Amino acid sequence: MAVDSKGALLLLIITAVLYEGSSSSEATQPPHIILIVADDLGWNDVSFHGSDQIPTPNLDSLAYSGVILGNYYVSPICTPTRSAIMTGRHPIHTGLQHGVISGATPFGLPLNETILPQYLKPLGYATHIVGKVSIHVRVFQWDDL
Numbered sequence: 001m002a003v004d005s006k007g008a009l010l011l012l013i014i015t016a017v018l019y020e021g022s023s024s025s026e027a028t029q030p031p032h033i034i035l036i037v038a039d040d041l042g043w044n045d046v047s048f049h050g051s052d053q054i055p056t057p058n059l060d061s062l063a064y065s066g067v068i069l070g071n072y073y074v075s076p077i078c079t080p081t082r083s084a085i086m087t088g089r090h091p092i093h094t095g096l097q098h099g100v101i102s103g104a105t106p107f108g109l110p111l112n113e114t115i116l117p118q119y120l121k122p123l124g125y126a127t128h129i130v131g132k133v134s135i136h137v138r139v140f141q142w143d144d145l
Contacts, residue, residue, distance in 0.1 A: 030123065030124065030125065033120070034066070035085065036059075037081065037085060039078050046060070047059075048060040048063045048064065049070075075091060075097070077099065077100050078132070079091075079099065079101045082133060082135050083109055086109070086113075086115040087114070087115055089113075094109055096108075096135065101135065108135055
């Protein structure tokens with residue numbers, strides 16, 4: 001599969017962020033990539049951002065041993081955010097900028113969009129998704145996710 005310019009940029013950013021600070025022996029194997037997308041998670045809802053009300057030791061451990069993306073913006077609703085993460089494109093360019101896709105919605109992410117797992121699989125990554133997706137991935141093969 002050929003990687004187009006938007007896919008190349010998305011992979012370059014992820015690779016640069018994940019390889020930052022890795023030693024030469026770690027750089028011989030691709031890093032593990034774990035994306036956690038949580039609806040309605042506030043900045044101080046995790047203890048690695050300073051919350052003393054909600055202990056999140058497992059998330060803290062993942063954050064401290066990985067890369068914390070703390071200066072990025074998302075849409076206030078799930079579908080635009082997830083379409084941007086999966087495609088590397090602003091939601092207005094995927095047509096999913098206005099609302100939440102429910103199970104009965106007759107449309108979703110356009111079939112001509114290449115999503116993140118489709119870029120990662122040719123690089124040797126095994127991909128898996130857990131939880132809600134909100135971009136109507138039923139139009140993709142589940143093997144792509």
